[in-house]
Amino acid sequence: MSVLVLIANPAAPVLSNALVEAVQRQTHGEINWLAQGIACEIVAPRAGNPVEMAREILESQPVDAALVPAANRKKQLLVADMDSTMIEQECIDELADALNLKPQVAEITERAMRGELDFEAALDTRVALLKGLERKLVEEIRRERITLAPGGRALVQTMKAYGAYTSLVSGGFTLFAEHFAKRIGFDESVANVLVFDGNDTLTGTVEKPIVDKTVKRNRLMALTAEKHLSTAQTMAVGDGANDLDMLQAAGLGVAIHAKPIVAEQAAVRIDHGDLTALLYLQGYSDDEIVR
Numbered sequence: 228m229s230v231l232v233l234i235a236n237p238a239a240p241v242l243s244n245a246l247v248e249a250v251q252r253q254t255h256g257e258i259n260w261l262a263q264g265i266a267c268e269i270v271a272p273r274a275g276n277p278v279e280m281a282r283e284i285l286e287s288q289p290v291d292a293a294l295v296p297a298a299n300r301k302k303q304l305l306v307a308d309m310d311s312t313m314i315e316q317e318c319i320d321e322l323a324d325a326l327n328l329k330p331q332v333a334e335i336t337e338r339a340m341r342g343e344l345d346f347e348a349a350l351d352t353r354v355a356l357l358k359g360l361e362r363k364l365v366e367e368i369r370r371e372r373i374t375l376a377p378g379g380r381a382l383v384q385t386m387k388a389y390g391a392y393t394s395l396v397s398g399g400f401t402l403f404a405e406h407f408a409k410r411i412g413f414d415e416s417v418a419n420v421l422v423f424d425g426n427d428t429l430t431g432t433v434e435k436p437i438v439d440k441t442v443k444r445n446r447l448m449a450l451t452a453e454k455h456l457s458t459a460q461t462m463a464v465g466d467g468a469n470d471l472d473m474l475q476a477a478g479l480g481v482a483i484h485a486k487p488i489v490a491e492q493a494a495v496r497i498d499h500g501d502l503t504a505l506l507y508l509q510g511y512s513d514d515e516i517v518r
Contacts, residue, residue, distance in 0.1 A: 240264030262513035308465035309397035342468030358431030378502030
């Protein structure tokens with residue numbers, strides 16, 4: 228049995244009874260509200276392609292539609308990307324801005340996230356441009372320029388409250404990943420290590436091997452085995468090409484505000500909602516969410 232989930236952004240709770248009923252008339256199934264104005268599920272839709280039907284009815288409304296299996300709905304493992312997923316920025320682009328190199332670096336970042344460049348080569352090129360940046364400036368950028376993505380803390384805290392293990396696995400840097408993993412509440416973080424010289428300035432290199440798409444996927448699989456879980460009990464979320472292997476290996480892979488190549492290939496895409504959308508996909512109702 229499957230469940231069709233309709234999700235709006237909590238900041239724009241436009242999901243109305245009329246919209247839900249219009250979708251239900253075409254897809255059939257039983258309506259169950261998870262959060263008024265924000266999330267509703269239609270249990271056991273009988274239409275052939277309920278997601279496409281729902282998207283046609285929703286048209287220009289900022290509402291996401293996704294079909295998920297009813298079995299193993301609440302996941303026991305979350306593996307998440309960091310940059311542009313759990314936080315709203317790309318950390319390396321913000322570091323480059325301090326050296327007036329943001330346009331050049333951001334272009335490489337964008338192409339790498341679209342899958343147009345080799346990730347390791349692109350990372351080496353960008354990190355080399357950061358040579359000479361002082362640690363205290365890196366920490367200042369982390370403090371002043373990086374913001375948490377809406378709904379992230381609720382996602383992690385709620386899943387942990389219901390027994391899940393949570394891992395932040397980033398192609399970014401430990402100086403950011405460790406800090407934000409603690410702020411959000413992740414159980415662990417994995418990321419790349421920037422190399423500093425004796426004067427506490429960046430050497431323009433990163434420790435090898437780097438955290439790339441293979442490391443992300445492998446961490447998901449290793450945690451699945453360590454926690455004695457089935458693949459169906461796992462969830463991954465990300466936005467870039469570096470996340471695609473991880474998303475496809477998870478029981479439920481969610482592309483959130485993702486690059487086209489990722490949105491097209493992931494099992495579920497969230498274009499409008501925030502990170503609490505991942506809770507509604509799992510069937511959590513508003514009164515179960517830890518805020």
